[in-house]
Amino acid sequence: MAKDSKDQKAQESGKVSDENAKAEKPAVLIDPVTAAMLELKNSMQTIDKAVTSKENRFMSRVIRQVTKLRRLLSKKVLLKALETYVSPDSPVIEGVVAFVEGVTEDDVMQVEAPATASQEIEKNAVIDKKAEEEKNAEIEKKEREEAAFYKKMLSIPEAESFVQLLVTIYLLDKKYLDNAISCASSLIQRAQSFNRRTMDQILSRGYFYWARCMELTGKSSQIRNELLAAYRTTALKHDQIGQATLLNLLLRNYLEFNLYEQADTLMRKTSFPEGDASNNQLARYLYYTGRIKAVQLEYTDAFLNLQQAARKAPQQSALGFRKTVYKFSVIVQLLLGEIPDRSTFSQKGMIAALKPYLQICQAVRVGDLGAFHRAMQEHGDTFKSDKTYSLIVRLRHNVIKTGLKKINTAYSNISLEDVCAKLCLESVEDTRFIVAKCIQDGVIDATIDHETNTMMSKANLDIYTTSEPQMQLHKRVAFCLDMHNQAVKAMRYAENTKTEWESAEERRERMKQEEERMNSMDSDDDF
Amino acid sequence: MSGEAASMLPRLKAAINGGDMDGAKKLMVQLKILMTSFKSTPGVVAANEANVQELMIVREFYELGCLVSAQSEDIEGFERHFAVVKSCYTDYAGVLPQSEKQYELQGLNLLCLLAQSKIAEFHTELELIPVDVWENPFIKFPINLEQYLMEGSYQKVLESPGGVPSKSYSYFVRLLSGTVRDSIAESSEAAYDWMPIAQALKMLSMGSAKDLSDYVVSKQREWEVDVNANVVRFREDQKVDLEVPSQRLIVETLSYAKELERIV
Structure with missing residues (x-):
């Protein structure tokens, strides 16, 4: 739990630096509500594309855009979004609107328009200058198109659920936890009732935030059965993304209560869907399994998993997650009888957090029991709250x-x-x-x-007369090959449906979009 | 129904304290029959709907059952009884008041796992016990034993029966001493070329040279107990493995070739 709050902080600090970087460019400041609405419209268009083409890939793009939208959310934006994208006949709308109305906002920030939004405005401006009479026709046409689009969106349940998801996130950010829980559970119920594959990803995020709120309110021991039931459903529907999310939620839930036995059984009886699940979920899964294995003295496997987890985690954000992973991996490596690399402890932003572990590491390296006990006494409480205490106790021998x-x-x-x-x-x-x-x-x-x-x-004994060097070489070669294979597996290709010629203009546009997508992937939200 | 069962529990307790295991077992059978009519048994009802009174009786009964099994040297029985008790401790922790026997039994369970060298399970169970409770004498005892075992302070393990926190622990501690003796024998074999019989007897805590000979025969160790010279000689020749691991090398090289082909 503490981990996640750290994560959020880390994310926020990441944001600040992002914004500083942007501030250097000439920026167009526009009304935050409009900016958010434009961004939201962008997402909605992708949803429309996903639903018409029945392509889940577009859906994951939408989910990734949530990070960006999350920063722009405000009461006004959400009310407007509910009005525009949720049909007034929807059974949930009243409740959701009430939740949003219930939030008291302290400040309205001026938000810088995201790149796409400002471009669109610029485009509009260009059009303005071109020709007066053309403009009117253009606007009219655009309006008609837009009206048609909004009307269409009203009939797409994904749009409604997406807005509801945003409301849940907003409530969570504003610490209206009880409301967030009811909002999330109504989202889950409604999303389940449609039985549409394009809904799966929104549903899985719904579960994620629901479980998170429950955890924050200290009710996580009650949701285990529901999570298990949901996991069964996703497995039956071959919803791999939901499966991955729920598996992680369950493992997290078990580990929160130190129920390693149950977590281990679950881990053994299930397999993580590596194909479609996002990298971040995989990193989480590796972290949880690493912890379980460490407790059961399978240090080699545990170390491998933790290392992978650290590597798969987003490298720019998610500092809290990486910190926790390194804490465990240092201890497990020590238990294996190896000394962690010095550079592990001097990574940016981790020096303070890993300092107690550095002391332990130094004691083990020198073989000084006195220093080891001193470090244990001095940082005992830190280790206890990190849940690494019981592993460190084992280091004595x-x-x-x-x-x-x-x-x-x-x-x-x-x-x-x-x-x-x-x-x-x-x-x-x-x-x-x-x-x-x-x-x-x-x-x-x-x-x-x-x-x-x-x-x-x-x-x-001269070690070079034995087969030890050969064994070491094999170990390293195997490691490199594994890394290569993992990297190949982690690559994703879009299904190459349009092989027709595209103009240079179009290609440039596409490359730009892709680049943007890569950036948003890097600062992925679900950590 | 629950009243009748409750009234039988003190009798069971008295039988256990008096050391009358046969009597205790008979009472347990009767109680089990009575308890079949209970609606609230662990695993059957959700925590918030459970009848606390019935659950308390069930819990106490199985706690006593654990003690009976531990004293009558029945490991399987102990594990069966403890499974129910554990469910009461974890799943119904919110509804039931904490049992005064909880730490004793958790410690006993840890010791039971240790005696069977189930170290991974030992640690899994240990994680369920909050770190603050580790100082409790019942819990501390098995934790210390595990540490002694891991680092090789066998002497301390052999001395441990003196510090047993409860008499229910004694069977498992005895069981553990047997395991420890084997470990000592193995490590002395590796570390010494020879040692006087008196020293060997002391290390293995045995009474006479005959015990030692019997032990060597029963465990099929290649030791030479030389009574005349008064020494024990351990196996000497440790062959250096000079064979080329051809099979392994072939497998590894082929796998490199396969992987490289995939990359290219």
Whole structure:
């Protein structure tokens, strides 16, 4: 929960820098409501396209535009949107309007018009100059077209649900949680009643925000059954996006209550739909499974998953998510007996958050039990709230192991008393057993001589005479190949339906649109 | 109905405290029959509709059942009983007042998993217990044992029966000592070339050289117990594996070729 609030902050800071960047260009300031309405119209056109072509790809584009719209939302915008896009006969409209009316707004900001909006205005201006009489005809035609468009949108349920989704997000942002919950659940009910595939994505976002509100109000233990039922429905309908979203919601729900057993069973009995689901959902899924595996001591798998999660997460925004992932991955890597890269701790924006983990890491690297305990005591509460405490407790014997390894390389012959003193262990008797266990586990190559009570290291074997280098090489090659395959899988291609010649103008336009889409993908909203 | 069952619980408790396991088991059968008429049993009703009184009886009964199984050395029975108790602790936590036996039983369950070397399950269960409770003596005991086991402080594990927080823990601790003895034997085998019999006896906490010989035979260890020289010699020759792992190399190289082909 804390994570998400951090996420939001991170997003906000991201926004600020975005806006600064834009401010350098000459910007056209227009009324925020108009700007939002233009943006919304843009989304609605895409929805129209999606519905007529029955192409879910356009729908995901609409969902991605939510990030942009979210910043522009205000009471006025939503009321206007409800008026324009939701048919007055709709059974939900009254309730939704009431929710929006109930919000008290403190300030109305002047928002900079997004690129598309300002362009359209410019276009209008150009038309103005061209010819007076043409203009009137043009406007009339445009108006007629627009009226037809609005009328058409009224009959498309996706439009209505989309507006309702925006209202839910708005209520959530303004902290009207109870209203947001009822708004989201009415959205879910209504969206389900249509049984249209183009509705699936809006529905899945509906579930997402519904679960989030429930979590914020502390009711998440009650929604498990409903989520499970919804998951079954999506699986039956082959709604992969919904499946991915709901699977993550369920895992999150279980992990919130530390129900690792249930989460593990769910994870084993289901498979994540990798085909259609968004990258962000995949990153989340990898993070949750990584955590489950870490608890069950499957550190290698856990580490792989967490690494992937960090890589799949959006690199610009979602700082909170990446922080959390790195916290876990550092600990799991330590549990594996490896020392994380120093650069992990000096990443932008993460230095402060990862500092306690750096201390633990240093203690493990040197094999200093004293420093380890100090770090544990000093940052115990942080670790507890990060839910990494129980994993860190397990690191104790790794500290001992590295300590012993160091002693073994430095001394060819050392008495057990000295080992005991160096490692701050409690008694020589314990030391004997610990050394014996490390020898058995293959951590050190030594023998204990009974008569002199010393640990004697065997001559250190030249590692290049063994097959170890080959194993390492294989590990690295496998890693690179896996990374390549993952990257190939993550690429998406539009279905190439229009192969006709396009003019240079059209192509330029298309490239521009695509670029814009890439940008909006990068700062994806659902983190 | 629930009144009758409730009145039988003190008798069951008395039988357990008195160590009369057979009597306790008989009473448990009768109680189970009585409880079949209960409408509120864990897993059947939702938390908010449950009859708290009935659930309390069910919970106490299964808690006692756990103790009976632990004392009569019945691991399967313990796991079965605990499954019900656990559901009461987690799913009905909102409706039922906290049981005074909760930590004792959770600790007992942890110990049971530890004794069977189910470390992954141990940690999964441990996550369900809030970190603040880890200092509770019942919970702390198995946590410490697990740490000793992981780092190899076997001596502390063998000393642990002295610090058992409840007598119900003793069976599992005994079970654990057996596992630990095997681990000690394995690690000494790896670490020492030889050691005096007296030392070996001390490490494995055995009484006489004969016990040791019996142990060696029963576990099929290749140790040489030399009574005359008074030493135990462990297996000496550790062959260096010089074989070329051809099979593995072929498989790996072929997979590289396949992957590269896909890239090109």
